[in-house]
Amino acid sequence: xxxxxxxxxxxxxxxxxxxxxxxxxxxxxxxxxxxxxxxxxxxxxxxxxxxxxxxxxxxxxxxxxxxxxxxxxxxxxxx
Amino acid sequence: xxxxxxxxxxxxxxxxxxxxxxxxxxxxxxxxxxxxxxxxxxxxxxxxxxxxxxxxxxxxxxxxxxxxxxxxxxxxxxxxxxxxxxxxxxxxxxxxxxxxxxxxxxxxxxxxxxxxxxxxxxxxxxxxxxxxxxxxxxxxxxxxxxxxxxxxxxxxxxxxxxxxxxxxxxxxxxxxxxxxxxxxxxxxxxxxxxxxxxxxxxxxxxxxxxxxxxxxxxxxxxxxxxxxxxxxxxxxxxxxxxxxxxxxxxxxxxx
Numbered sequence: 609x610x611x612x613x614x615x616x617x618x619x620x621x622x623x624x625x626x627x628x629x630x631x632x633x634x635x636x637x638x639x640x641x642x643x644x645x646x647x648x649x650x651x652x653x654x655x656x657x658x659x660x661x662x663x664x665x666x667x668x669x670x671x672x673x674x675x676x677x678x679x680x681x682x683x684x685x686x687x
Numbered sequence: 688x689x690x691x692x693x694x695x696x697x698x699x700x701x702x703x704x705x706x707x708x709x710x711x712x713x714x715x716x717x718x719x720x721x722x723x724x725x726x727x728x729x730x731x732x733x734x735x736x737x738x739x740x741x742x743x744x745x746x747x748x749x750x751x752x753x754x755x756x757x758x759x760x761x762x763x764x765x766x767x768x769x770x771x772x773x774x775x776x777x778x779x780x781x782x783x784x785x786x787x788x789x790x791x792x793x794x795x796x797x798x799x800x801x802x803x804x805x806x807x808x809x810x811x812x813x814x815x816x817x818x819x820x821x822x823x824x825x826x827x828x829x830x831x832x833x834x835x836x837x838x839x840x841x842x843x844x845x846x847x848x849x850x851x852x853x854x855x856x857x858x859x860x861x862x863x864x865x866x867x868x869x870x871x872x873x874x875x876x877x878x879x880x881x882x883x884x885x886x887x888x889x890x891x892x893x894x895x896x897x898x899x900x901x902x903x904x905x906x907x908x909x910x911x912x913x914x915x916x917x918x919x920x921x922x923x924x925x926x927x928x929x930x931x932x933x934x935x936x937x938x939x940x941x942x
Contacts, residue, residue: 612822612934612937612938612941614803614804614821614859614862614930615803615821616802616803616804616805616821616865617805618801618802619799619800619801619802625797626797626886626894626895626896627892627893627894627895628867628893628894628895629891629892629893631893632867632893658821661820661821661823661829662805662820662821663805663807663867663893664893665807665809665818665867665869665893666818666820666829666831667809667871
């Protein structure tokens, strides 16, 4: 395995406080809005993906992915 | 001089775990901890002065002015405005003086300065799960594992009862680490005293805290919010290692 880069989602001034729930949710939402608007290969979308992967618990992401597939996601991810 | 030198040759053992009958702090390994101890020491100095003063007044009054020694009292002596003002305003000033360094530390500890690693800790009944999702393995899975307490029957000699776990949280030293805490069922609390960490893990909410570990070692903590029968049996162990060892551990976990 090659050298892994030690890097994570940086501080986001929109979410300066202890409660990062919105940060996780916003990153997830922004990623899917981004790929819906620009396609999956659009490189800047990957920052959103890395953010939600780093911040959101796997359970939350799994639940939202299921809801997205069923079309029951309680928030919009299409622009 | 020679004895001083010889003493320094002896390996030192740091107190990073709760000791029986312990009254003092554990040895610190993070700037947050040092801040807490400094604040504690500053306040304790003035606190001791005040306690001695108050106890002295109480004692003197009881000894010299009790009913046996002081049976006759002037019955119209009901209040004294000046002294009452003094003993109300002075404690208020003392509290304001305590507030300044206290709030300073509180807001400093709240800062999450440019973390390099994010570790998610999810509290469940009755174990912790950790996810290191900054890196994805070849098979597309992040590093994730559960951490259960080692039961007393399975402890090896020298291990700590109710504190050891099967999988430790491995972190590199001298690196800003961000913890994201949540609960999967009920409220738990992630606490590691030697690092000055304690934050509730609440279901439906992601709480962020950060740490910076100054030295290598094992740092123990326990769940700090009542969460059921085994609340006392879901400890936390952080193993701080050099960056090279951390990279090696990451590679091992990812393959």
